[in-house]
Amino acid sequence: MARKLTRRDFLRIGVVGASATVLAGCKFPRRWEVLEPYVTPPEEQLSGQPTWYASTCRQCPAGCGIIVRVMNGRALKLEGNPEHPLNKGKLCARGQAGLQVLYNPDRLEGPVRQSKRGSRDFQRVTWEAGLNTLAEKLGAAGGSVAVWLGSTTSGHLYDLFQRFLSAVGAPAPLVFDLYTAFHGYTVLQQVDQQLFSQAQLPSYDLGNADVVFSFGADLFGTWLSSVRYGYEFGQFRSQELGKRGLLVALEPRTSLTAAKADKWVPLKPGTEALVAGAIASLIASRGFGPAERVDRAKALAGSVDVNAVAAAADVPADELVRLAQIFVQAERPVAIPGSQLTGQPNAAEASAAVQVLNLIAGNFGQPGGVSFTQAPPAANLVKPPVATVSDVNDLISRMAAGQIQVLIVHGANPAYELPQKDAFMAALGKVPFVVSFAPIVDETAAFADLILPDRTYLESWGYEVVSPAFGTPIVGSQQPVVMPVYDLRAAGDVLLTVAKAIPAAAAALHWNDEVEFLKEMIAQLPAGAAGGSGSSVLWSRFLQHGGWWPAQVPSQPAQPAANLPAISAPAPQYQGEESQYPFFLHPYMSMFLSDGRGANQPWLQGAPDTNTSISWQTWVEINPTTAQKLGLKKGDIVRITSPFGSMEAGVYVYPGIRPDTVAIPLGQGHTDYGRYARNRGANVLRLLNPQQGAEGHLDWSTVRVKVEPTGRRMAMATFEWTEGVMEGFPNKSIPGY
Amino acid sequence: MLKLLPRSGLWRWVVGVFVIALVIVAAYFIFTSRTEAQSTQQPIAFNHQVMVGMGIGCLYCHSDARRSPTAGMPSVQLCMGCHKVIDPQNPEIVKLAAYWQKGEPIPWQRVNVLPRFVYFSHEVHVSVAGINCEKCHGDVAHMTVDKPVVQMNMGWCLGCHEKQPNAAQLTDCVVCHQ
Numbered sequence: 001m002a003r004k005l006t007r008r009d010f011l012r013i014g015v016v017g018a019s020a021t022v023l024a025g026c027k028f029p030r031r032w033e034v035l036e037p038y039v040t041p042p043e044e045q046l047s048g049q050p051t052w053y054a055s056t057c058r059q060c061p062a063g064c065g066i067i068v069r070v071m072n073g074r075a076l077k078l079e080g081n082p083e084h085p086l087n088k089g090k091l092c093a094r095g096q097a098g099l100q101v102l103y104n105p106d107r108l109e110g111p112v113r114q115s116k117r118g119s120r121d122f123q124r125v126t127w128e129a130g131l132n133t134l135a136e137k138l139g140a141a142g143g144s145v146a147v148w149l150g151s152t153t154s155g156h157l158y159d160l161f162q163r164f165l166s167a168v169g170a171p172a173p174l175v176f177d178l179y180t181a182f183h184g185y186t187v188l189q190q191v192d193q194q195l196f197s198q199a200q201l202p203s204y205d206l207g208n209a210d211v212v213f214s215f216g217a218d219l220f221g222t223w224l225s226s227v228r229y230g231y232e233f234g235q236f237r238s239q240e241l242g243k244r245g246l247l248v249a250l251e252p253r254t255s256l257t258a259a260k261a262d263k264w265v266p267l268k269p270g271t272e273a274l275v276a277g278a279i280a281s282l283i284a285s286r287g288f289g290p291a292e293r294v295d296r297a298k299a300l301a302g303s304v305d306v307n308a309v310a311a312a313a314d315v316p317a318d319e320l321v322r323l324a325q326i327f328v329q330a331e332r333p334v335a336i337p338g339s340q341l342t343g344q345p346n347a348a349e350a351s352a353a354v355q356v357l358n359l360i361a362g363n364f365g366q367p368g369g370v371s372f373t374q375a376p377p378a379a380n381l382v383k384p385p386v387a388t389v390s391d392v393n394d395l396i397s398r399m400a401a402g403q404i405q406v407l408i409v410h411g412a413n414p415a416y417e418l419p420q421k422d423a424f425m426a427a428l429g430k431v432p433f434v435v436s437f438a439p440i441v442d443e444t445a446a447f448a449d450l451i452l453p454d455r456t457y458l459e460s461w462g463y464e465v466v467s468p469a470f471g472t473p474i475v476g477s478q479q480p481v482v483m484p485v486y487d488l489r490a491a492g493d494v495l496l497t498v499a500k501a502i503p504a505a506a507a508a509l510h511w512n513d514e515v516e517f518l519k520e521m522i523a524q525l526p527a528g529a530a531g532g533s534g535s536s537v538l539w540s541r542f543l544q545h546g547g548w549w550p551a552q553v554p555s556q557p558a559q560p561a562a563n564l565p566a567i568s569a570p571a572p573q574y575q576g577e578e579s580q581y582p583f584f585l586h587p588y589m590s591m592f593l594s595d596g597r598g599a600n601q602p603w604l605q606g607a608p609d610t611n612t613s614i615s616w617q618t619w620v621e622i623n624p625t626t627a628q629k630l631g632l633k634k635g636d637i638v639r640i641t642s643p644f645g646s647m648e649a650g651v652y653v654y655p656g657i658r659p660d661t662v663a664i665p666l667g668q669g670h671t672d673y674g675r676y677a678r679n680r681g682a683n684v685l686r687l688l689n690p691q692q693g694a695e696g697h698l699d700w701s702t703v704r705v706k707v708e709p710t711g712r713r714m715a716m717a718t719f720e721w722t723e724g725v726m727e728g729f730p731n732k733s734i735p736g737y
Numbered sequence: 738m739l740k741l742l743p744r745s746g747l748w749r750w751v752v753g754v755f756v757i758a759l760v761i762v763a764a765y766f767i768f769t770s771r772t773e774a775q776s777t778q779q780p781i782a783f784n785h786q787v788m789v790g791m792g793i794g795c796l797y798c799h800s801d802a803r804r805s806p807t808a809g810m811p812s813v814q815l816c817m818g819c820h821k822v823i824d825p826q827n828p829e830i831v832k833l834a835a836y837w838q839k840g841e842p843i844p845w846q847r848v849n850v851l852p853r854f855v856y857f858s859h860e861v862h863v864s865v866a867g868i869n870c871e872k873c874h875g876d877v878a879h880m881t882v883d884k885p886v887v888q889m890n891m892g893w894c895l896g897c898h899e900k901q902p903n904a905a906q907l908t909d910c911v912v913c914h915q
Contacts, residue, residue, distance in 0.1 A: 033847035037810035039840050048807030 038072075045072065054081050054546030056464045056476035058457035059094040059101075060179055060594055061151040062225040063466040063474070065546040066091060066098070068458065068481040075099055075458055075482050080227070081546040085472040087227045093592055093607055095227070100601040101456045102485065106440045106674030108453040109486040117434070117447045120672075127489055130452050134494070135501040137433045141405035142504075143169035146395055150177040150411030151185075151386060154462025154478060156518050157410065158384035160495050160509065167499075167508035174395055176387045178417035178595035178685075181698040182666070183223060184342020184351070185386045191337070191351045195564065196364065198372040203468040204336050207235030209245060209368035211330035213323070215272040215354050216251040216340020216701075220260060221610075222589040223338060225468055233260065246326065250275060251340055253586050253621065253663045254656030256610045265323070266658050269584040270572030270702040271313035272341050273350035275320065277302060277569025278309040280356055282324035289328030297328075297360045302568030312572070314658075332368030333361045339589075343701030346570040353569035365556040373469040374554050378524035381475055383465040388696040396420070399427035407431045410454065410491055415443035416596055416670060419644075419688035419698070437491045440600055442673045454491040459484045461492070461514055463522065463547075473554065475525065476547040490514055522548070575689055576643040576704030583626075585642060585703040586663040587684045593667025599677035600670075609665070612652050613719035618681030621654035621663040622707070630707060637712040640664070642687040642705045649682050650714045662707060780844055781832050782882070789878035795870045802859040802870070810845055813837050848883050849874065856915040 044051060050069045057064045057078075065084025069077040078098050082089035111130035112122035125133075138145060145168060147161045153175070161173045180186075185201060193199040206212060206219070206229060219229040236245040249258035250265040250272060258264040267275055280301035287294045310317035327333045337354035344350050355370075363369025392414075398404055400423075407428070414424050428434060428447055436448035445451050454460070462478035489497075492514030499509035511517040523535045528548040530541035542548050574584075589595060592604040599605065608615045620638055627633065636651045640662065649664060657663055668681025688700050788798075796802060801809035817837045820830050836843050851857055862868045871877065875886025887893055891913075898907035906912070 033850065035810050035845045035847050036842035037845070038812040038814075039837070039842055040814045041812040046805040047801045047809030048805045049801075 042073065047072070050076070053479065053481040054083075054477065054544060055458065055481055056462070056478040056547065057091070057095045057098060058152045058154075058478070059098055059598070060222065060226075062086070062227065063464040063476050064091060064095060064225075064227050065476055066095060067546070070481055073482055075102055084474070084476070084546050085549050086225065086466050086469065086474055086476075088231055090227050090231050092227050092230070094594060094598055094604060097592075097598065097601045097603040098458060100603055101439075102458045102482070104440060104456075104600060104674060106600065106676075107456075107486065108439060108441065108451060110488070111450070111452045113450045114448075117429075117449065120441065120446055122441070122451070125450075127487075130450060131489075131494060131497055133450055134435060134452065135498045137406050137435075138168075138498060139502050141168075141433075144403055144405040145170045145408070146399070146404045146406075147173035147408045147410070148395070148412050148414060149173045149175045149384065150413075151175060151180045151384070152177075152457075153384065153411035154457075154460075154492075155382050155384060155465055156462050156514060156521060157492055157495075159380070159382055159521070160492055160514070160517065161408075161410075163508045164495060164499055164505050167505040168502070169504075173384070174387045174391055175384045175412075176389075176392050176414070177412045178666070178698075179222075179589075179597075180386045181389065181417075182343065182589055182595060182700065183339045184347055184697055186388045187342040187347040187351055187697050188337070189386075190348050191355055192372070194348070195352060195355050195359065196370075196372065200372055201468040202370050202372060203470040204229075204232075204334050204370055205366075205368050205470070206232035206245075206334070207368075208239075209236065209332050209334045209363075210239070210243065211326055211333040212236070212245065212247045213327060213333070213335040213354075213357065214247065214249045214251070214257055214261070215276060215335065215337050217257065217336045217338025218255045218588065219257045219336070219338075221256045221591045222594050223257075225470075228470060246330075248323065248326075251338070252584065252658045252661045253588065253654075254611065255588065256591060259611060259656070264656075265315060265319070267313040267315050268572075268658070269340065269586060269661060270344060270574060271309070272337075273344075273346075273353040273569040274304075274309045274572070275313050275315060275323075276335065276337075276354040276357055278304045278306050278313075278320050279324045279327060280304075280353075280360060282306060282321055283328045283360060286321070286324070288325050293328050293360055293362065296362065300356050300359055300564060300566055302566050304569070327357065327361070330361075332363060332366065334358060334363055334369055335361075340701050342697065343699055345573045345575075345695055345699045345702065347695060347697050347699065349567070349570040352567050356567050359564070371471060371556050373467070373471055374473050374556075376465060376473040376475050376548070377526060378475075378521070380521055380524060381463065381465055383467050389692050389698055390696040392418070393420070393423075393692070396423055396427045399431050402430050404431050406433045406435065408435045408437070409444050409448070410437040413438075413442045413444050413596070413673075415447060416673070416683070417685065418692075419685050419700070420690045420692050421685075422690060437494075439488075440674045443671055446672045452491070452494055453486075453488055455480070455484050455488045458482060459488075460490050461518055463518065471553055471556070472549050474547055474549045475522075475542075477522075477542050477545075479543050492517070527551075572702060574702045574704050575699075578704065581642065581704035581706045582660070583705050583707055584658075584661040585640070585684075585687055585705045586657070586661050587687075587700055588663055588665055590665040590667040593665070596667045596670065596673075596677075596683075599667050599680070600674040602676045605676055605680075608719040611656065612654060614652060615717050615719070616680065617714075617717055618649045618664065618668040618684075619652040619716065620649045620707070621652050621657050623657050623659040623661075624653050624655055626659045626662075627651065627653045630709065632707075632709060634718075635713050635716050637710045637714055639708045639710055640687060640705050641708065642703050644689050644703070645686040647682040647684065647686055648710060650716050652716060652718075662705065779846055779882075782829050784881050785877045785883055786879055786881050795877070796863075799870075802863045804860055804864065806856075806858040806860060808859045813841075813843060849885050849889060851889055855913050857913065 050071045053068045055066050057066045064087035065081030066078050067081045068075050078096055080087045080089040080091035111125050113125055114122050188201055189199045192202055217223045247261040248263045249261035250267050252269045280297055281304035284297035284301040307317050335354050335357035337351040341350045358370045365371050418424050434448040436445035436451045437454040438445040439453045439456050459480045464476040466474035496509050499505040519539055522542055525548050529551045530545040532538050532541045592607045593599045605616050632651045634653050637648055638651055639646055639648050664684040669683025670677035798811040799808040813836055824830050901907050
């Protein structure tokens with residue numbers, strides 16, 4: 001029988017306990033720290049003193065300069081490089097999160113191979129075995145090799161791969177990823193070639209403009225060079241004599257850019273070009289502004305029925321008139337064709353219809369206008385040319401036809417980011433040997449036979465020819481800021497080593513390592529803003545200052561070709577019948593996860609979205625009136641179905657969107673790519689047309705969808721309550737907003 | 738006995754659980770915290786007295802004290818620079834050589850601890866103010882085992898800062914609490 005616990009026993013225990021606490025206090029517990037000195041110290045290292053290295057950010061293709069704070073051989077903080085002429089010391093959230101690319105726990109620690117594709121049963125192999133296998137396969141493949149690179153693959157790697165491929169008689173590497181495809185880089189280049197005889201990405205001098213019309217360009221989110229546009233916006237808002245500029249955002253959803261704009265024009269998706277055409281035509285017919293602008297408008301604008309446009313775009317006709325007045329009467333107006341236009345089936349005509357406004361304004365090469373930048377004075381320094389969707393489909397069909405023996409993938413993840421993923425995967429099955437250079441097993445690497453993980457960008461060498469460069473030719477430098485975390489070989493060195501074993505390529509790739517090659521390439525540049533003379537000094541300055549740029553900003557390229565024909569705005573083309581698919585789908589690039597490459601970085605996953613404050617999830621933004629009509633509230637899971645596929649996500653009731661449009665961010669829905677990305681949210685790309693490519697670019701912005709409740713609910717990881725925002729909406733009394 | 742608590746069974750258990758929790762917490766602190774004596778148990782019985790007796794100055798090994806916020810610990814390489822030939826048979830030097838062989842750092846236990854919210858720079862004290870190491874670290878030259886000599890607390894710091902010609906500046910909060 002158990003002894004009954006008496007009050008006396010309690011007190012006894014209490015006294016013992018209390019004395020134990022007092023005794024513990026008497027022994028002066030101290031903080032316990034271990035000081036671990038270096039075994040062999042690096043020469044320049046002072047304990048307790050950080051070292052800063054300059055390099056180039058690789059989280060998107062913009063090419064911002066970064067400086068990295070390194071303490072005792074560990075990278076601790078990334079900041080913008082204040083000397084760099086592109087980003088001028090600024091850096092975005094994605095750039096800041098680069099440390100988690102370097103110290104990601106899911107990184108591969110060495111080369112691996114798998115005997116069955118997709119099994120994810122990876123066996124570690126030695127570097128020697130990995131390199132020998134690659135050399136053997138490449139030697140046997142001859143010219144039937146294809147190389148698929150991403151837009152953030154360093155210029156020197158593109159160059160080396162190109163030299164290798166041309167030596168073995170294969171086509172140049174294909175540079176294609178979702179970032180450049182979604183923002184329509186190839187379309188912008190095509191339009192600029194047509195209108196300005198410049199086949200490069202345009203720069204818009206926001207800082208000196210007084211009126212900016214953004215047609216679906218998320219300038220401050222992810223569009224082209226968002227850090228620079230953020231800086232420009234600061235200039236734009238604090239001009240001389242207190243002028244703060246007027247920003248008009250014409251897009252179906254309030255993006256971060258529209259939220260910062262003075263006016264948001266929520267036009268119907270796909271009608272951006274019509275509205276631009278109507279503005280041009282109103283300038284020509286009503287003759288509001290200066291005579292030379294009106295004359296140019298008369299020559300360039302097609303005939304437009306303004307009332308028909310107003311009805312099609314759901315923008316009142318007098319609003320269009322007002323916009324035309326504002327634009328033409330401004331001192332330095334500029335119009336920006338954004339990704340909403342370059343994602344349409346008729347992207348080139350649609351974008352040209354907006355660029356025409358810049359021709360009418362006559363702002364080419366002027367302060368506050370559109371401009372292009374001269375190439376750096378070294379012919380062999382390349383900005384890898386981005387491929388079109390037609391090129392991608394061409395490669396896929398060559399793969400499917402068994403013409404490719406070895407496929408090498410570096411810096412791209414086609415198995416995740418292609419709408420035509422199924423065709424790609426089927427074609428991949430016909431390729432006998434697939435090699436990936438991914439540092440983390442992504443969807444494509446999961447189907448590779450051999451993974452030779454490359455060093456991440458903070459551990460490796462490279463250069464970046466910046467484009468758009470905003471007037472100053474820039475070659476950004478990339479250097480290792482820390483020792484590689486694992487025993488990894490740089491992809492450039494792997495290629496140079498393997499090429500030695502392939503007779504056809506050995507002479508073309510005669511360099512001992514990639515640094516030797518890089519030095520030779522950089523030595524072609526004259527002394528830049530950093531000064532110095534002699535190749536070793538110039539190389540050191542190139543690394544020290546974060547790149548090369550000239551001391552004097554060179555003049556702009558020549559004026560555009562005169563006598564252009566009148567450009568008429570194309571009518572919108574939608575994918576899907578309105579009766580069956582009543583809503584427009586508006587996919588947009590998440591500011592943090594961008595095209596999905598940020599999904600493996602918990603800082604980016606956890607950062608609340610700028611407009612909805614949701615993190616770690618995929619959501620569907622639905623207007624409050626639509627939500628009320630469909631009986632939906634925040635957290636209800638809906639199925640979104642397009643003519644091409646369907647997906648599920650939680651509803652976020654968002655007043656900043658048209659009632660006939662639903663918006664879904666890109667970036668989630670990974671099946672691989674590490675613990676933070678895997679099995680999280682859904683991939684909106686599965687709603688897009690898998691038969692891409694008739695027009696040579698990705699068309700994503702005019703798909704129609706339907707929305708069906710599933711009856712299930714999910715908890716939304718939101719940071720903020722939208723109660724106050726809902727004032728004025730009819731259904732503000734519905735609980736759950 | 739005073740009737741502090743009602744005699745109901747529930748209360749007994751509440752107090753009992755509280756007392757047991759208290760004992761567990763106390764035990765946790767007793768067994769996990771390190772006392773001063775424990776924390777100065779070094780992986781190698783390093784003897785400052787011998788080193789200083791040989792005429793080696795503090796800054797030979799703690800050379801960063803002149804130009805960095807932290808004094809720094811000498812690298813294993815620096816130790817081995819001399820001990821490859823000096824007294825290699827000594828059992829403590831054998832331990833040192835083992836770290837060098839394995840390429841591992843020596844896990845020295847920190848002796849002088851400042852709270853994290855205090856900004857302290859050796860460089861300013863050593864190179865600008867010209868203060869001797871002994872002023873804060875005691876007569877390490879005659880210690881066989883290095884021990885903290887002064888309680889490095891705010892009063893002690895201010896005791897010196899107040900006596901300086903620019904005391905007004907040096908007693909400002911943000912001098913140390915940056």
